[in-house]
Structures are given as structure tokens and as C-alpha cells.
Amino acid sequence: MNPKRTMTLNLTDQEMSVLDELSVQKDLSKTALIRQALRLYQMVDARISRGEKLFFEDQAKQKAELMVL
Amino acid sequence: MRFNRDRNWLAKRADQEDQHFISVGGLISQVDPAWQADVSSMPDVETTRTAFVRLLQLARRERRLSLEQLAQKADVDLAELVKIEAAEEFTPTLRTIHQLASFLSLPAKKLMALAGLLQVKDPSLQQASVRFAARSEPVEDVSPEEHAALEEYVKFLNEQ
Amino acid sequence: MREAVPIIDNASGELVDADIFDEVTLAHFIETQAEWRPIVLAAARALSQKPNQGILIPRHFHWDWTRKEAELKLLAVRFYGVAYEGQLQGIMKVETVAHTCRLPEQQGKPLVYIDYIEVAPWNIKVLMTAMGQPQRFRAVGTRLFEAAVQQSLEEDFRGRLGLHALPGSEGFYINECGMTPVGRDPHKENLLWCEFTPEQAERYLSGE
Numbered sequence: 001m002n003p004k005r006t007m008t009l010n011l012t013d014q015e016m017s018v019l020d021e022l023s024v025q026k027d028l029s030k031t032a033l034i035r036q037a038l039r040l041y042q043m044v045d046a047r048i049s050r051g052e053k054l055f056f057e058d059q060a061k062q063k064a065e066l067m068v069l
Numbered sequence: 070m071r072f073n074r075d076r077n078w079l080a081k082r083a084d085q086e087d088q089h090f091i092s093v094g095g096l097i098s099q100v101d102p103a104w105q106a107d108v109s110s111m112p113d114v115e116t117t118r119t120a121f122v123r124l125l126q127l128a129r130r131e132r133r134l135s136l137e138q139l140a141q142k143a144d145v146d147l148a149e150l151v152k153i154e155a156a157e158e159f160t161p162t163l164r165t166i167h168q169l170a171s172f173l174s175l176p177a178k179k180l181m182a183l184a185g186l187l188q189v190k191d192p193s194l195q196q197a198s199v200r201f202a203a204r205s206e207p208v209e210d211v212s213p214e215e216h217a218a219l220e221e222y223v224k225f226l227n228e229q
Numbered sequence: 230m231r232e233a234v235p236i237i238d239n240a241s242g243e244l245v246d247a248d249i250f251d252e253v254t255l256a257h258f259i260e261t262q263a264e265w266r267p268i269v270l271a272a273a274r275a276l277s278q279k280p281n282q283g284i285l286i287p288r289h290f291h292w293d294w295t296r297k298e299a300e301l302k303l304l305a306v307r308f309y310g311v312a313y314e315g316q317l318q319g320i321m322k323v324e325t326v327a328h329t330c331r332l333p334e335q336q337g338k339p340l341v342y343i344d345y346i347e348v349a350p351w352n353i354k355v356l357m358t359a360m361g362q363p364q365r366f367r368a369v370g371t372r373l374f375e376a377a378v379q380q381s382l383e384e385d386f387r388g389r390l391g392l393h394a395l396p397g398s399e400g401f402y403i404n405e406c407g408m409t410p411v412g413r414d415p416h417k418e419n420l421l422w423c424e425f426t427p428e429q430a431e432r433y434l435s436g437e
Binding site: 028035036039040042 | 304
């Protein structure tokens with residue numbers, strides 16, 4: 001794969017706790033999880049920048065807009 | 070990445086792959102009437118194919134070669150050459166085109182486009198092909214006019 | 230990423246080294262489609278003239294590449310190619326964030342999603358046979374699929390993989406590769422969603 005660079009991440013206890021929890025839930029290392037988060041963020045940002053909208057739809061099929069630029 | 074380099078594994082996977090279409094979201098299409106229309110709405114191929122056949126015929130006769138001799142010298146299948154020159158609706162193989170291109174000192178990609186194996190957006194190719202096909206006729210001796218036409222077409226194909 | 234990977238040269242039956250890399254450009258892709266399309270059409274025409282051979286040709290999907298340039302630059306997307314002497318023999322686009330596992334035992338876990346995989350028509354046996362021509366290379370699709378599984382391992386997704394199988398290819402992914410058919414997806418033209426568990430992926434890579 002591509003050469004990597006190292007970065008130190010300063011997180012609060014709460015953030016670390018969430019990171020730990022999600023890692024277990026997703027069966028991912030913490031690094032892989034942060035990587036996924038970054039990719040998702042980039043993808044969502046790219047589409048919103050293009051004018052698209054991101055919605056959540058609940059069980060009753062009600063739409064609620066998630067992110068607005 | 071660690072790809073499996075075991076010959077038996079690869080052979081088995083290749084056998085499996087060969088029995089299926091594995092494409093996901095690809096070009097492979099359903100054969101239906103709408104499709105046929107798509108294919109026949111490529112009139113360019115008819116014209117360039119004619120020019121391709123004419124080109125082969127003239128080039129061969131210029132060199133005073135019979136079909137057998139050309140097949141031998143260019144290392145192509147004689148039966149295939151016969152089918153090509155008979156101008157049947159026949160798709161030449163990629164290899165044959167490459168061999169012929171090499172033998173005739175012509176760019177392979179251009180020949181592939183003429184034969185209809187490659188879609189090239191080149192209006193000048195279309196025009197030159199029409200002109201060449203119109204100026205040449207499938208008769209025994211290469212007339213001076215045909216010779217001139219052939220030279221011009223070959224020169225054009227070798228450009229760019 | 231760029232590596233040598235052996236594929237099979239059909240004429241000789243020998244293994245030859247092809248290149249597999251993950252930076253196919255959109256321009257390259259479009260050029261490739263222009264090259265492959267006439268051959269696929271010709272083969273389909275030839276196939277349609279023969280009486281029913283019991284072979285189902287998968288439905289056409291027009292991959293809308295008009296807005297894809299920007300998409301290809303996303304971290305979540307990788308566009309692989311297998312090339313021999315500079316000529317593309319097969320391509321594949323995978324994606325890692327928009328889809329997650331649907332099998333109950335691994336619900337919600339990340340996977341590598343194969344959005345698109347295609348082998349050059351001159352390497353597809355069924356098509357070449359219909360045209361009375363020999364196949365050039367074999368196992369190109371296999372190498373692409375294998376790369377997707379390897380990426381899943383590298384990403385820490387443990388080999389988890391997902392795809393929507395086109396009708397003519399369901400048998401390949403389920404029976405030959407060993408994926409689990411999870412269900413038809415109404416959001417994707419009722420295509421069958423197929424998924425790999427880590428164990429299935431491991432079995433695929435090692436050949437059982």
C-alpha cells in the first residue's frame with residue numbers, strides 16, 4: 001500500500017471511549033476506524049459541496065435533513 | 070498484496086470464471102431488438118470496413134501476391150483472409166489485424182478501427198475511407214489511378 | 230499500488246506476469262469502454278443468432294461516468310486495472326463507506342463493496358467462442374476479485390466483501406466464490422446482494 005506518516009491524536013476520555021466502543025462494534029482497529037470516518041466525511045462533504053442533500057429517514061418514512069452547508 | 074501463486078488454484082479459478090459472466094455493472098448487455106438497432110446504427114463501420122477490404126486487396130495485388138502467399142508472408146490464417154476479402158460480414162481477429170498491420174507497415178490501431186473492432190471518433194478517417202473506396206475497384210490489375218489512390222490512403226493512415 | 234500478478238496466457242497455457250494497479254484514470258476507462266463496446270456488441274449479435282445455449286447474458290448497466298471524475302479522487306474509492314504490456318485486460322471499482330454488511334452475524338460492519346468489475350471481451354470465453362475466436366487471457370477477473378478481498382484484509386475489514394450480482398453472474402459468486410446470497414435489493418433493481426464472511430474470504434483465498 002501507499003507509504004504512511006504518523007500522527008499523534010489528542011482525544012478526550014469521552015472521545016477515546018467512543019473510539020474504543022465503535023472499534024469493538026465494527027470489529028476494526030482504532031486506526032482503521034478513524035480512516036473510515038475520514039473517508040465518510042470526505043465523501044459526504046464532496047456531495048454536499050456539489051449541491052446534494054443528505055437525509056435520514058425514520059421508520060415512519062419521515063425525512064430529516066442531516067447536514068447543511 | 071499477497072496473490073495466490075499456486076498454479077492449480079489459478080487454473081481452477083480460471084475454469085470457474087470461464088463458465089460465467091462475472092461482470093458487475095458492466096458492458097455485457099441483454100440481447101434484444103432494441104440492441105440490434107443500436108448495432109446497426111453504426112453506418113461508419115460499413116464504410117470503413119469496405120475501405121479495409123479494398124485496402125487489403127489492393128495492397129496484396131500491388132505486391133503481386135496470391136491469398137496463399139499473403140497468408141504465408143503475414144503469418145495469418147488463409148481461411149480468415151478469404152473471408153475478409155470476400156467482404157462477408159466477418160469480424161477479423163485481433164491477431165490477424167496486428168499481423169497484417171505489421172506486414173503492410175500500417176498502424177494497427179487504425180486498421181482495427183477500419184475493421185470495426187475499435188470505435189474511433191475521427192471524421193477524417195471516415196472521409197478518407199469513403200474517398201478511397203470510391204476510387205478503387207476489385208479488378209485484376211492495379212490501374213495507375215488505383216495505385217495513386219492506394220498511395221494516398223496509406224500515407225494518410227501513417228500520419229498522426 | 231502497482232504489482233506484478235500472474236495470469237494465464239490461453240494460447241500457451243503458461244503463466245505470464247500482468248500488472249495490477251489501483252490508479253485507473255477516468256480517461257483510460259472511457260477509452261477502454263470505446264474499445265470493448267464494439268466487440269461486446271458483435272459477440273452479442275453472434276450469440277443471438279445461435280439457438281438458445283442456455284447462457285444468460287447479464288443485463289446492461291450504463292455506468293454513468295459523466296460525473297465520476299471527482300468521485301474517483303475520493304479516499305473511499307479505488308479503481309483497479311489489470312494490464313498486460315500496457316493494455317487493460319480488466320477493471321474494477323470498489324468502495325468502502327457507502328455499504329456495510331447485511332448478514333445478521335456481521336450486520337453494520339464495514340466491507341469492501343465491488344461497485345463494478347469487468348473483463349475485456351477478448352478474455353471472456355463465452356463471447357470469444359461465439360465469435361469463433363480464441364480467448365487471450367484467463368483468470369483476469371479472478372485476480373481483480375482477489376485484489377478486492379486482499380484490500381478488505383489490508384483495511385482491517387477481515388475479508389468482508391459485498392456486491393450486487395447481475396443475473397448472469399449469481400452462480401459464479403455464490404457457487405464458485407462461496408459468497409452468501411443475502412437477499413434481493415429493491416433499491417438496486419432487485420439484484421441479489423452477496424456477501425463474504427471472514428471465513429468464506431479465507432476459504433476463497435486458500436482454495437479450501
